[in-house]
Amino acid sequence: MVNSVFSRLTGFVQPFVVLVGLMAAIPRHVHATDFVVGLPEKDIPPFSFSQGGQLAGIYRDLFDRLNALTGDTYRYVHIPAMRLMRAFEQGQIDIEPGVNPSWRDGQHVESIYSVHFARTTDVLLIRNGVLKPTSLSQLSGATIGTVRGFVYPGLEASFNNRHFNRDESSDEFQLLLKLAANRYDYAVVNRSIADYWLHNRPAAAPWRVGLVVGEADVMLRMQPKHKAALGRINAALTKLRQSGEIEAIYQKYQ
Helix, strand or coil, X not given: CHHHHHHHXXXXXXXXXXXXXXXXXXXXXXXXXXXXXXXXXXXXCCCEEEECCEEECHHHHHHHHHHHHHCCEEEEEEECHHHHHHHHHCCCCCEEEEECHHHHCCCCCCCEECCCCEEEEEEEEEECCCCCCCCHHHHCCCEEEEECCCCCCCCHHHHHCCCCEEEEECCHHHHHHHHHCCCCCEEEEEHHHHHHHXXXXXXXXXXXXXXXXXXXXXXXXXXXXXXXXXXXXXHHHHHHHHCCHHHHHHHHCC
């Protein structure tokens, strides 16, 4: 009787073990998600720009690697820079890349954030022919080019008390055009953007890099409905950062 029962159990256990083995072999891709990523409408090299009719840049390369590691797919929508935050608020996009949570403190919608994948540095650009300051205190009364809606923690107090005058542009491209056209002598921009222009388009970059005015870790800002995907995305970002792949992506465009 015992042998009979054991025999019946064994007959059940064997296919069960096979089934469990097959389930374990199923890749995580079975839970893959299709994400809509919001990117600026205008080219902002090296982060996102058109090359040969195809999207290129740091963010494209980063999401391609995430796709390979997680199976998640990423579709890109190009939105005017000033409307990107509103698009996230309205649920039109799932991911806003390259964001520090402190930059979105004033928004009323809930967000979740990935682990940081890079550290961003803001630098002061100085138009050629203009004295290069050794401290921000030397800029009293100067007009500094910025991007409308961007937060500059190291400069906000000086802007508020009118120590500096703030000129606002719709995006980094417009900001750099104004600097090249002598609309002002100084501007604040991401170091990666400054380096890209100086190394790849020097004729269109009549400026030098000056003081560092801010640094921050950057993450992927995501809609809370995608919380279940956060673990695998964080694991993939951590792997890419620790292996040096993200650094290599950034260096590729310098």
